Amino acid sequence: MRPKQVFVANHTSMIDFIILEQMTAFAAIMQKHPGWVGLLQTTILESLGCIWFNRTEVKDRVDASRKFREHAHGDDNNPLLIFSEGTCVNNEYIVMFKKSAFEIDVSVCPVAIKYNKIFVDAFWNSRKQSFTMHLLQLMTSWAVVCDVWYLEPQTIKPDETSIEFAERLMISHRAGLKMVPWDGYLKHSRATIL
Template sequence: TVLWGLGVVIRYGFLLPLRLTLAITGVSLLVVFTTMIGFLPNGRVKNFLSEKVHLMCYRICVRALTAIITYHHSENKPKNGGICVANHTSPIDIIILASDGCYAMVGQIHGGLMGLIQKSMVKACPHIWFERSEVKDRVVNWLLIWYYVCFMCVSYNLSSGTCINNTSVMMFKKGSFEIGSTVYPVAIKYDPRFGDAFWNSSKFGMVNYLLRMMSSWAIVCSVWYLPPMSRQEGEDAVQFANRVKAAIARQGGLVDLLWDGGLKRGKVKDTFKEEQQKLYSKILVGTQEDRSRS
C-alpha cells in the first residue's frame, strides 16, 4: 500500500506535470511551425524545413510519453517513394514511427484537438486525411497516393485502419496495395506492463486517452522494420495485403485475423455471418466424423 501510494504521488505529482509541459510544447510547436511552413512555395526548402520540424516535434512528444522504443533492422526502413504499412494500436503509433523518420500520413479525419493538428500538418506536408465512410474520398485518396508515391517520391505511412488492442492484426484495405509500389511492412508491439497504449475511441476521447498515457509509468514498445515486399506475378491486391499482414503478425507475435476492424463500429454483414457459420459447421462435421471413426 505504501509503495502504491508513493507510485501515485510520483506519477501524478511529478511525471504528469512534466509530461504535460513537454506535450503542450511539442504540439504547439508542430501547429505553429507547420502553419508557417505552409506559406512557403513548394520546393526543396519547404520539404527540408517540414522534415526537420516534424522530426523535432515528434521526438518532443515521444519524450512526453516517456516512450522507451527499441528499433530493429533499421536497414529495412522505408525509402522515398514507398509505402510503409504497420499494425495499428493507437494514434501514438505515428509518433513512434515518425520520430525515427519522416513520413506523409494517411488517416481518418478527426475533430477537436486531433483535427486541429491534422489541419496544420497538411499545410507543410502532403498528408492525406479522409472520411472512412465516404467512397468518393477513398477513390480520390487512392489517386493522390499513387501520384505522390510514383511521381513525387513521398513515403506514406498506412495502418490497419482502426485501433486494435495489440493482440492481433486485422484486415488491411486493398486500395493501397493496388498501386504497385514497394511496401515496407512494420510490426509494432507494446509491453502493457508499464502502460496500455490501446486507444478505445468509443470509450475515451483523445485528451482523456493522452492523459491516461502520460500518467502511466512509461510506454514501452518494440518496432521491427521488415524486408520490403512487392506484389508477385499473378497475385491480386487482396492476396498481397494478406501476405504483408501475415508477415507483420508473425514478427510481432500477433494473431493474424481476416476480420474487418470496422466491425466494432458498424453492423456485421450477413455474408460475413454466413461465412463464419460455414466454418463452424465444418468443424462440427469434422468432430462428428472423428467420433464415429473412434
C-alpha cells in the same frame, strides 16, 4: 528508403504515427478529425504531405485514393505511411488489411508494432474513455514501451492477388499478433440476438 515505396504498419494506437515519426518524416493517409485533433492535422501534419479523407463521403475516398497513388509515385515526397487495417486494433490481433496499398506498382515496406502493457495500455477504447483522458493516461505513465520492426521491402508477385500479397507480409508473425479474417470495422457493429 527509396522512391516508389510505401510503409505499411499494423495499427494499435493513436500514437503509432508519433512512434514511427521518430525514424523519418512520414506522410500518412488519415481520416479527418474534428476538434483539437483536426487542428493538429491542418496546422502541423499538413506540412508533411499527409492525405486526409472523410470515411462517410465517397468523393473524399476516391480523391484520397488518387492522391495516394500520385504521392507514392512521386520522387520528392516524404515516405508514405499507411495503417492498412483502417482502424486501431487492441494489440492482440491484426485484422484484414485494406487492399489499396497492395494494388499499386510500388514496393511495400512492412512495419510491425507491438506495445508492452507493463506501464500502460496504448490501445484507446473509445467506448470506455475519451481521447483526451487516454492521452493524459499515456503522458502520465512512467513509460510507453513499444517494439517496432522494419521488415524487408516486398513487391507483389506476378501470380499473386493483392489480398495474398498483404497476408504474405508477416507483420502479425513478427509482432506476435493473431491474424483474423475480418474487417476492423466489425468492432463498431453490435451483434443482435434474435
